[in-house]
Amino acid sequence: MTHIELRGLIPAYALDALSPEEAREVEAHLPTCDECRRELILMREVASELAVAVQKVDPPVALRTKILQAIDPRDWTVTIPETPAVPRAPKPPRVPARPRVPWLGIPRTWAVGLAAAAAVLILVLAGLAVSLNQRLEALNQRLATQERVLALLANPGTRTAVLGGAVQANVRFVYHQGTQQGALIVTDLQDPGQEMVYQLWLIAGQVPESVGVFRPVAGQPIVIPVRADFSRYQAVAISVERGPSGAARPTSAPILLASL
Amino acid sequence: MWGPHRNSSVLRPKAHAMERRELQGQGEDTLLDRISRKDAGAFEILYDRYGGPVYSLAARMLRDPHAAEEVAQDVFLSIWRGAGAFDPARGSARAWILSLAHHKSVDAVRRLRIRTAEPLADSMMADADVAGDAARSVEDAQVRKALAGLSDGQREAIVFAYYGGYTQQEIAVRLGVPLGTVKTRMRDGMLRLRSALAPHVGETNR
Numbered sequence: 154m155t156h157i158e159l160r161g162l163i164p165a166y167a168l169d170a171l172s173p174e175e176a177r178e179v180e181a182h183l184p185t186c187d188e189c190r191r192e193l194i195l196m197r198e199v200a201s202e203l204a205v206a207v208q209k210v211d212p213p214v215a216l217r218t219k220i221l222q223a224i225d226p227r228d229w230t231v232t233i234p235e236t237p238a239v240p241r242a243p244k245p246p247r248v249p250a251r252p253r254v255p256w257l258g259i260p261r262t263w264a265v266g267l268a269a270a271a272a273v274l275i276l277v278l279a280g281l282a283v284s285l286n287q288r289l290e291a292l293n294q295r296l297a298t299q300e301r302v303l304a305l306l307a308n309p310g311t312r313t314a315v316l317g318g319a320v321q322a323n324v325r326f327v328y329h330q331g332t333q334q335g336a337l338i339v340t341d342l343q344d345p346g347q348e349m350v351y352q353l354w355l356i357a358g359q360v361p362e363s364v365g366v367f368r369p370v371a372g373q374p375i376v377i378p379v380r381a382d383f384s385r386y387q388a389v390a391i392s393v394e395r396g397p398s399g400a401a402r403p404t405s406a407p408i409l410l411a412s413l
Numbered sequence: 414m415w416g417p418h419r420n421s422s423v424l425r426p427k428a429h430a431m432e433r434r435e436l437q438g439q440g441e442d443t444l445l446d447r448i449s450r451k452d453a454g455a456f457e458i459l460y461d462r463y464g465g466p467v468y469s470l471a472a473r474m475l476r477d478p479h480a481a482e483e484v485a486q487d488v489f490l491s492i493w494r495g496a497g498a499f500d501p502a503r504g505s506a507r508a509w510i511l512s513l514a515h516h517k518s519v520d521a522v523r524r525l526r527i528r529t530a531e532p533l534a535d536s537m538m539a540d541a542d543v544a545g546d547a548a549r550s551v552e553d554a555q556v557r558k559a560l561a562g563l564s565d566g567q568r569e570a571i572v573f574a575y576y577g578g579y580t581q582q583e584i585a586v587r588l589g590v591p592l593g594t595v596k597t598r599m600r601d602g603m604l605r606l607r608s609a610l611a612p613h614v615g616e617t618n619r
Contacts, residue, residue, distance in 0.1 A: 164603035165596065167512070169519045170574035170581050190503065197508040199607045203575050204470050204511040206556035212468035216482050217460060223486070224456060224493045304449065304497050332450040 154178055160189050167196035302336045302376050305329060314389060314411035324409055326389045328379070337377040337389075342369040350396040354403065355381060356388040366399035388412045433458075441506030442499075449497035456493055459510075464489070467514040474518040474578055475525065484521050488514045515575070522578035559609035567602030570595050 154162075159182045165171050166179045183190055305311055308329055316324040322342045328335030337353055345351050350368055354361040364379055390407035394400040436444070436458050447455035467488050471481035491513060499509050551557045560568055573584045581599060585592040 161596070161600055164600045165574065165581055167603070168571065168574040168599065169516055170579065170584075170599065172580055172582055194504040194508070195607060196603060197504050197512050199603055199610060200515065200575065201505075201508045201511040202553070202556050202559075202606075202610050203551075203571075204515055205466050206551045206553035207469050207473040207576075208552050209465060210469045210472045212464050212485060213478075213482065216468070216485060217464060220460060220464075220486055220489045221453070221457060223490055224453060300494050304494065307497050308449070329450075334451065 154182075156182070156186060156189070159186075160192060163189055163192045164196050167193060167200045298376055298378055301334070301378060302327075302338070305332075305334055305336060308332070312413075314413055316389065316391065316409040316411040318391075318407060318409040320408050322409055324391070326379075326411060326413075328383045328413065330383050333380055333382055335379040335381065335383060337364075337367075337375075337379060339367070339369055339375040339377075344369060344371075345393045348396050349393050350399055351391050352394040352399040352403070353377065353379075354390045354392065354407070355379075355383075355386040356390060357385050358387070361390065361403055362386075363399065363401070366394065366396070368396070383413060386413055441510070442501050445492075445496045445499045445506050445509075448493060449499070456489075459492065460489060463510050463514075466511065470511070470514050471518045471521070474515075474522055474576060477525075480521060480525065484514075484517050488517050491517070519578040555610065559606050562609055563602050563605055564598070566590075566594075566598045567605065570598040571602045571606070574599060 159179055162171060162175055162179050166176060171179065179189075183193065305327060310331055311327050311329045314326045314328075316322065316326060320343060323340045324342055325338045325340075326335065327338065342351070345368065350366040352366045353364040355364055356362070364381075365377065367375055367377055369375060389411050390403075391409040392403045392405050392407045394404060433454055436447070436455055439447075439455075439458075441459065441462070444455045444459045448459065464485065468481055468485045471484040471488075472478060475481050475484065488510075492510065499506060503509075551560065560572070563571070569588065570581075570584055573579045573587070574581065579587070581595045582592060585595045588595070
């Protein structure tokens with residue numbers, strides 16, 4: 154379609170009256186055309202007048218409560234009941250006995266134990282033989298997590314720290330100071346070994362605080378939402394700990410590390 | 414009429430009262446920005462401003478309070494999750510919210526129609542004079558006058574599309590006129606509405 158033809162479709166597009174094919178063509182054209190975008194802005198304003206011109210009906214009070222409860226910020230953290238992902242071919246972790254990674258001056262013993270905790274939970278998803286309902290729920294939660302992470306990534310104030318260290322990995326930590334939201338994104342990380350898990354720590358001064366544990370799933374990125382006051386922490390680290398629940402304080406040197 | 418409900422501190426403890434008062438005075442752009450950073454207080458205020466209009470539009474289009482509630486909930490949860498996608502350079506926050514509400518209402522109307530497997534012609538008949546009906550249910554005097562200033566064909570096309578959730582193709586079938594005619598009427602009608610509502614449009618299109 155030509156620009157003129159597409160421009161002629163903008164009013165109908167603003168009324169949601171185009172066929173799906175036409176709507177797609179308009180949507181593909183818009184990013185490349187200032188004139189059509191301006192036209193759409195005007196047409197949407199006209200449509201808005203139609204929207205607010207209808208007879209006013211008070212929404213039920215219960216709707217307000219329902220909606221506000223649904224967005225309760227406490228829902229930000231996602232819990233999934235234990236999903237013991239069984240590794241297919243567990244390889245022993247290649248953790249060096251002597252860490253070459255600078256550990257920010259934190260004593261090898263990792264100082265004090267974990268403070269009463271990072272408001273954080275872990276999302277581990279694995280192909281489990283669970284009931285359809287559980288799967289659906291897990292899928293929904295995963296989708297919700299992804300949406301949150303997308304919103305986080307889209308936020309211009311979001312910073313990224315790439316974790317580096319003793320092992321070959323593609324692990325990033327993204328975080329936003331203002332909203333106190335962050336996420337660990339693991340796209341490539343070897344299996345930690347049988348009965349072992351990776352444990353994520355946020356380090357405040359000398360004190361590593363446990364964020365949670367996870368196991369990589371072959372060929373699948375893992376996203377772990379983290380909610381915390383990131384201004385309190387200087388670094389984020391991952392160590393290999395005994396599964397399923399990890400350790401109260403690190404028992405080995407970190408295999409991956411990044412300063413915040 | 415869409416003022417805040419008194420009992421509005423579902424999420425916010427009293428300590429936030431100050432901040433809340435401050436937020437009350439903010440424009441929708443600011444509220445959406447705060448919402449994109451998961452500010453529940455800003456969301457609450459936005460709901461108090463737009464819960465009524467969004468619900469009313471959905472109720473008008475779906476003619477079913479329960480379905481309207483579902484749509485309104487869907488709209489606001491989308492706003493909560495997707496407020497970051499709002500770009501002030503691409504129109505006002507008001508238009509963004511209302512077009513989201515319309516879009517979701519249209520989706521729901523079309524789903525309902527498919528579910529109840531109504532033949533197109535019948536469902537349009539059931540709409541019995543949608544145009545006249547809509548004209549009656551349009552409360553806003555200015556919009557009513559603007560709609561009255563259109564030709565019958567233009568008004569019919571716009572009202573069927575916007576309040577009925579029909580595509581141009583469906584309208585052409587319903588009215589038994591060529592698709593091209595419907596397209597022309599809709600476009601010309603919208604341009605006339607724009608001129609008729611221009612002062613108002615200009616004011617909201619900050």
